[in-house]
Amino acid sequence: MATSASPEPARRIRAIDFALVLWPSFLAACAASVLFFAAVDPAMLRDAGPHLFAGLDREAGYALGFLFFWGVGALASTVSIYLIRTERGGGRADPPGAA
Amino acid sequence: MSVARLKSVPPPEAGDGPFYVAAAKIYPREIGGRFTRLRRAAVVVLLGLFYGVAWLEWDAHQAVLFDLPARKFHLFALTLWPQDFLYLALLLILAALSLFFFTALAGRLWCGYACPQTVWTELFVWIEQWTEGTRSRRMKLDRGPWTAEKVLRKSLKQVLWVALAAWTGFTFVGYFTPIRSLGGDLAHLSLGPWSSFWIVLYGLATYGNAGFLREQVCKYMCPYARFQSAMFDKDTLVISYDPARGEPRGPRRRGTPARAAGLGDCIDCTLCVQVCPTGIDIRKGLQYECIACGACIDACDDVMDKMASPRGLIRYTTEHAVQGEATHLVRPRMLVYGALLAAGSVALVYSLFTRVPLILDVIRDRNSLYREVRGDRIENAYSLKVINLDDRPHSYSLVASGMRGLELAAPLAPITVPAGSVSNIPARLDVAAPQAGGVHSISLTLTALDAPGIRVRETSRFVGPAP
Numbered sequence: 155m156a157t158s159a160s161p162e163p164a165r166r167i168r169a170i171d172f173a174l175v176l177w178p179s180f181l182a183a184c185a186a187s188v189l190f191f192a193a194v195d196p197a198m199l200r201d202a203g204p205h206l207f208a209g210l211d212r213e214a215g216y217a218l219g220f221l222f223f224w225g226v227g228a229l230a231s232t233v234s235i236y237l238i239r240t241e242r243g244g245g246r247a248d249p250p251g252a253a
Numbered sequence: 254m255s256v257a258r259l260k261s262v263p264p265p266e267a268g269d270g271p272f273y274v275a276a277a278k279i280y281p282r283e284i285g286g287r288f289t290r291l292r293r294a295a296v297v298v299l300l301g302l303f304y305g306v307a308w309l310e311w312d313a314h315q316a317v318l319f320d321l322p323a324r325k326f327h328l329f330a331l332t333l334w335p336q337d338f339l340y341l342a343l344l345l346i347l348a349a350l351s352l353f354f355f356t357a358l359a360g361r362l363w364c365g366y367a368c369p370q371t372v373w374t375e376l377f378v379w380i381e382q383w384t385e386g387t388r389s390r391r392m393k394l395d396r397g398p399w400t401a402e403k404v405l406r407k408s409l410k411q412v413l414w415v416a417l418a419a420w421t422g423f424t425f426v427g428y429f430t431p432i433r434s435l436g437g438d439l440a441h442l443s444l445g446p447w448s449s450f451w452i453v454l455y456g457l458a459t460y461g462n463a464g465f466l467r468e469q470v471c472k473y474m475c476p477y478a479r480f481q482s483a484m485f486d487k488d489t490l491v492i493s494y495d496p497a498r499g500e501p502r503g504p505r506r507r508g509t510p511a512r513a514a515g516l517g518d519c520i521d522c523t524l525c526v527q528v529c530p531t532g533i534d535i536r537k538g539l540q541y542e543c544i545a546c547g548a549c550i551d552a553c554d555d556v557m558d559k560m561a562s563p564r565g566l567i568r569y570t571t572e573h574a575v576q577g578e579a580t581h582l583v584r585p586r587m588l589v590y591g592a593l594l595a596a597g598s599v600a601l602v603y604s605l606f607t608r609v610p611l612i613l614d615v616i617r618d619r620n621s622l623y624r625e626v627r628g629d630r631i632e633n634a635y636s637l638k639v640i641n642l643d644d645r646p647h648s649y650s651l652v653a654s655g656m657r658g659l660e661l662a663a664p665l666a667p668i669t670v671p672a673g674s675v676s677n678i679p680a681r682l683d684v685a686a687p688q689a690g691g692v693h694s695i696s697l698t699l700t701a702l703d704a705p706g707i708r709v710r711e712t713s714r715f716v717g718p719a720p
Contacts, residue, residue, distance in 0.1 A: 170473055173466075177474045192338040195324060212322050213447040 174235055179227025186223040191216060278395075279468060281378060282388040282527040286551025288365075295366040296375045304420070307427040312644075314431075321429050325673065331605070332673065334642055336612055340605065347597045354590040356481055358582075359490040359569075364478070364544035370470050371544060373421070373463035374530070377414060384410040388527065414464045415456075422456030468531040472542050479541065487572040488581045492545050494525075494536040494567045495575065502536075507560055518562050525549035525567060535567055609706075610642035611649070613699045615713040622716045623689070631689035631717045632662060637678040639699065641670035647701045651680070655695035656715060659684050667702055682715060689717030 196215020199207040210218070309316035311329050318327040326333040333340060355362050364371060385391045385406050394403055426448055427435050438444045444452070462470055471478050485491070499519035505511060511518050519536070526534045528548040533540050535549045553567040571580045618634035626632045641647055648667040653659050662681040670676045682695070693715040701707035 173469075173474050178476075188341070192335045192341075195335070212324075213445065216321055217447045217450060 171235060175228050175231040179224055179231050182227040183220055183223035186227075187216070187220045190219060190223070277532075279530065279532040280388045280391050280527075281530045281548070282524070282552075283382055284528045284548050284551050286547075286554060288547025289551050292366055292371075292375065292546060296372050299367065299372050300376065304424050307424050307432045315433070317428065318431060319429050320431070332642065332644060334640070334673075336640065336642070337608075340601065343597065343601045343604070347594065347601060350590060350594045350597055352477075353484050354587070354594050356484040357486070357489055357586050357590055360485070360492070361481060361543070361545035364471065364481075365546040368544075370462060370475070371546065373459060374467050376417065377463040377467075378530075380413045380417070381410055384413065414460060418456040418460035418464070419452070421459040422452040422454070425455045426451045468542070468544075471531060471544055478544075482541065484586075486584070486586060487576075488584055490569050490571060491539055492535060492543060492547060492550060492567065493539065493570050493572075493575055494519075495565070495570075496536070497575075499536065499566050511562070518557070518560075518566050520556065520560060522556055524552040524556060528552045609709055611647075611699065611701065611707050611709050612638075612640040612642065613697065613709045613711045614638035614640075615697055615711045617713055617716075623718070625686070626662075626683060629686050630683045631686050632681055632683040633715050635680045635682070635697075635713060637668075637680050637697070639668055639670050639676045639678060641672060641674055641676075643707070644672050646671045647703065647707065649699045649701050652698045652700070653682050653695060654698065655712075656684055656688060656693050658688050659695060659715070668699070684715070684717070686717075689715075690720030692716050 196207075196210060196212045196219065199215060200210045207215075306317050307315070311327070314327055316327065316329050320327065324335055326337075352363055381391070385394055394406065397403060423435070423439065424432070429451075430448055435444070435448060438448070466474075496517075498517060500517045501515075502519035502521040503514075503516045504520050504522075505514045505516055525536070526532070526549075528551070529535070530546060530548065531542040531544060533542045535543065547569070550567050550569070554564040557564050557566055573580045614637070616636045616638070618636065621634070624632050624634070637651075639649065646669065648669045650667050651661060651664065653661050660683055662683050664678055664680060668676065668678055680697075694712060695715045696710050696712045698708065698710045
């Protein structure tokens with residue numbers, strides 16, 4: 155843990171981090187939505203699914219499904235970036251012993 | 254979003270890796286020439302298709318419509334359903350294979366001419382050049398104080414950018430919701446919440462990517478830019494500076510032969526750097542930032558013409574050619590990519606032409622294994638899901654086979670399903686008790702009465718008492 159007042163450079167949130175989180179998760183969400191909604195009709199979730207989906211029309215189903223996949227992907231990307239950035243040595247891909 | 258933030262600001266923590274927004278702004282210089290004309294043509298054709306095709310009609314419906322609310326995809330005469338997902342998957346595989354094939358053949362053709370990022374950025378840069386002027390005027394404008402002219406030019410640019418982005422978002426959503434009714438909703442300000450949401454999201458994405466991020470998408474966000482080198486070999490067409498001819502670079506007077514001045518052909522005018530949309534110096538060799546747009550070739554050809562030197566100091570070439578060796582067009586990589594591409598295309602065309610617009614799902618009744626009827630017969634119950642994927646209604650006859658003496662008890666009348674609809678039909682089969690013992694594999698065949706070619710066969714099981 156850094157004890158100094160200013161965080162280590164690797165831990166600072168940078169503008170590029172937003173792109174690195176949002177963009178791959180966006181692509182993954184596109185793929186996941188196509189696959190998922192090819193097999194599952196949102197109207198079916200409303201009619202036969204749990205009570206949670208009552209009142210869901212198709213358009214809302216597609217949009218919320220997409221946003222859900224995007225959110226899950228973004229969470230995974232965030233954790234990945236956090237783990238890389240907080241790795242000892244700043245997450246550089248130096249081969250072992252190359253110090 | 255304020256334009257002032259786009260300005261070239263020194264990174265606050267230089268040496269801390271590339272900064273995203275704080276990266277120096279690139280002012281691509283305006284350029285004409287062969288490859289610029291080619292790219293302009295690509296922009297006009299591709300964006301013309303994008304903005305135009307949404308408005309085409311075909312047989313009283315939108316020609317290309319991925320009608321998500323109705324779960325139907327219209328592609329001119331073809332109507333696809335979610336059940337036809339195979340075609341979409343095949344199409345995506347073909348797209349990926351084409352990308353591999355053309356990358357191996359001619360480098361980053363996709364990046365330079367066809368990628369939406371390139372195409373829309375080009376359009377946004379045209380607007381920028383029209384409102385703010387040439388490269389040097391834009392740089393001067395950004396450095397200068399906020400005069401009335403600067404405010405006017407910048408506002409005009411933003412208004413045009415936002416309008417274009419909004420129109421792009423609207424068109425994009427128009428491929429998923431019928432665009433004419435969407436246009437009507439827009440005119441009456443009665444857009445649904447989700448349509449508005451998607452239009453704003455895609456409008457913002459267009460504005461952000463083509464107006465604000467531009468080359469940074471290619472540099473920091475594009476996975477293809479990173480792995481395209483895996484498809485490159487020494488025979489791939491790349492844009493390359495010819496150091497043997499160009500070096501040592503240095504300025505010289507027009508008409509002075511380079512060699513007489515002890516110099517190479519490169520006069521170090523840096524025009525190739527100024528026109529580069531990603532801001533690299535091609536003379537440093539092939540870099541992954543290079544999107545192969547050819548702007549530097551056009552710039553250098555112009556200069557070579559003026560210096561009365563032959564063109565091609567920067568040119569499309571291959572690593573083998575630069576080394577003075579022969580370039581091989583046909584090589585194992587090309588054959589493998591080409592064969593896969595050809596096989597996939599044949600499979601897609603064949604499966605589309607032999608596609609039967611009818612789906613039958615047979616589900617055995619799970620409540621009872623079998624039931625005795627009329628004293629001496631064993632009956633099984635099924636639930637049939639008949640999906641008519643055709644654009645007109647059909648009546649189908651149902652035939653059961655696979656067991657001696659198997660008879661259809663219901664339905665006895667032909668099954669009629671409207672165009673593009675699903676019918677759930679209960680069905681019952683029976684067989685004389687002596688033949689029914691054990692589990693049998695049976696099949697049900699559905700045939701359109703008016704088109705014998707529309708026929709599907711599904712297998713299921715018939716269960717009788719244990720023998």
